[in-house]
Amino acid sequence: MTLPKKPRILLIEDTPVQARLLLDHLSGGDWIVEHVETGAEALAALTRTPPDVLLLDIMLPDMSGMDILRKVRADAAPVGVIVVTSNGSVTLAVDAMRAGADDFLVKPFTRERFLVTLRNVIDHLTLSREVEVLRENLGIAAFAGFVGSSAAMQRVYRRIEASAASNATVFITGESGTGKELAAEALHRNGPRARGRFVALNCGAIPRDLMESEIFGHVKGAFTGAVADREGAAATADGGTLFLDEICEMDPNLQTKLLRFLQSGVVQRVGDDRRRPVDVRIVCATNRDPLAEVRAGRFREDLYYRLHVIPVRMPALRERGGDVLELADHYLARITAEERKAFRGFSPDAAQALLAYPWPGNVRELINVLRNIVVLNDGPEVTLAMLPPPLAGEGEPAGPPGSAAPLATTPARASAEAAPRRPTTEDACAMEAIEPLWQVERRAIERAIQACGGNVPRAAALLRVSPSTIYRKKQIWDEESS
Structure with missing residues (x-):
């Protein structure tokens, strides 16, 4: 509607x-x-x-x-x-x-x-x-939460569709921020286990001495702090999917126990003699090269081949071509609605900058950049001036026009500049030429309003402030002059 x-x-x-x-x-x-x-x-x-x-x-x-x-x-x-x-x-x-x-x-x-x-x-x-x-x-055209019509993503969609109905383990690889957990959730939701639980566990975020308990559970008194019996992630995911993120961060000793679990389908809680069969599908992911980890001796080769039945590689955002703009439009609309702003799209030069940027942080970085833009700016479209410096093609923030070069480039210069000197007539004239900051600000605002034909919202967009900021300052100036 x-x-x-x-x-x-x-x-x-x-x-x-x-x-x-x-x-x-x-x-x-x-x-x-x-x-x-x-x-x-x-x-x-x-x-x-x-x-x-x-x-x-x-x-x-x-x-x-x-x-x-x-x-x-x-x-x-x-x-x-x-x-x-x-x-x-x-x-x-x-x-x-x-x-x-x-x-x-x-x-x-x-x-x-x-x-x-x-x-x-x-x-x-x-x-x-x-x-x-x-x-x-x-609807389904966005495919299970993904956005993007590039050939690289079409291959991912086909792989997920083809393997969702299987119980075979899936090994997802890709850089951070490419959507590995989203792919794992898509496998779960599009398969026969969708009615079961999807349990995600980040192997790199949990201390090594607690990781076994997190996966397999423990009984009361099994170790210091085990004040009650606790089910592990494997038992919680019974009938569903267990997603082990950052699998290459797992301790070698625990890798052995995980391999045993994959072979037997039986879990044994820490401190418990009893064993319990569970029915889970294992999906794992890493942002490392798993074969390189195997060659380096940090990841068990037999576990790798046990997990690496169906490989899914998530492409980096820089490999997805025009998907950048599809994703940017999608998330700009979502974030704009959340933040109650009025952005409707991107100016041509801003869109070109998005396409040219390599996105080392991938989709996660894109989302963060868009949220930063929407929160800090107002206007009908995202302009090049609103983009953070790396995207706008700028380096480190530069000083204002005519500003001095960095201080103390050599010891001699540093000591010379550190030495006190008596103020001169030129210094006094320069001090008189300096305006208070509020006067500079007022003149800039008034020039912007005049250039926009009295349209305050448009002037605010050019100045990258909200219209209410300009109205508030104008009210203060009017009160001071009355």
Whole structure:
């Protein structure tokens, strides 16, 4: 479901003066407005013709605006809610945000501030609905959580589909951040064991002296700290899948016990004489070269061949070509919705930078970069200026134009610069030419607003700050000059 061309706005305001002011702010806009004065009228309007945006006064004559907000959110209605409150009830606005409001306005506010808030909520609502439609339409085309149509990923999809129904062990290799655990989960979900448990264990994150207990379990008193009987991961995954991540980090002594378990299908808890058969499928993964680990004597050769029945190699992101942009679009939409921003895509030069970057951290690095961009910036699209320095083709952060070179490049220079000298007339003139930082900031903001024809949100996007930051600073300047 997408937003109509003209969004419906329901204004709930009982004070005639404030209602006239808001209706005046809304006049001439590309939307349909309905005004009611009481909570009862609002509930009737919500049932009769559900709006897209609710402008909600907290203080109503017959009920609290919070009651209406809670009902809207309890009904899971896709409605954007802007709470309008006075200075004395800011805490109520905060409570409303916690209860699910999208934004709030504190009286008095300017028409410009009101319209920016309203359009931001409409943009966020539009984007959320587009993302929902995209998810519904993608279905299985995204293949078990993966995104990417490159030939390299098509091979992975085919391998997972072909081996999901088997009980044979699978050995997944690939660099960190390529999606090895996602592949293991896809094997589990697309096979006959999908109703069973998927239990993941990171062999590199658990101390060696506890690893055996984590896999096979222990009985009370088996070692210091074993205060109760505990099932291990193998028994917990009975009927399902046991995923052993970073398998090459496993202690050699435990490798022997794992091999015995693979051969017998029987687990024995630490400190217990009893044995128990379990039915699990083993999937393991590593970011190392397992054969190199075998040759180096760090990984048992017989265990390697026992595990390496069906190999799955996860390609690095730099090997996946245009998948970078498919992934970037997918995660930008998701993170934008989560962070309630309005990004819809990438500028051509930003997209080119994403394609040119080698992505040593693979998909995980891409997701982190996108979250950084969305959280720290605003705008309709991601621009080259928003990308972190490595992606934008820059090296170490440089100093400002005309800044001095690094100090103390030689002992002689260091001692010369360290020696005190008397201030000169030129120094005094230079000091007089230095402006306070707030004046530099104000001039930059005013130039940006002028260049954007008075459009504060666009100026904010150029300056890489939020519009509310500019509004707040302008208010401070106006108060200081009055």
